[in-house]
Amino acid sequence: RCWVHAERNLLGYVRKNDRREIITDFKAIRQAENLQATKERLAAFSAKWESSYKRRIKNLVQMEDLFTFFSFPTAIRQTIYSTNLIESFNKSLKKMVRRKEQFPNEGALDRFIMTQVMEYNDKF
Structure with a gap:
């Protein structure tokens, strides 16, 4: 699953009041400079939202293929984070x-x- 589909899936289970904040936090994960920073941001995201959306965050953290696009040069990441x-x-x-x-x-x-x-x- 790509980031866009993971994002849409996550939004389907989030309360309307939390959507703007959670999507801003989620996009910040993808926009990190490198894989290590991304994993750190994911951990912070998980810590912040796990109490409200435990099952959804757990599923998101377990998706190992979300970080695949970091294997490619920075110049093309913007075009391949989505399928x-x-x-x-x-x-x-x-x-x-x-x-x-x-x-x-x-x-x-x-x-x-x-x-x-x-x-x-x-x-x-």
């Missing part, structure tokens, strides 16, 4: 494949998908 770009591309790819309806063999499908991926990469 929305990937999901959007997959949706458009699925739409293009359906439009084509059938392929003579699996190799033809692979080539079609690769050309779509290469065109997508050229755009960005």
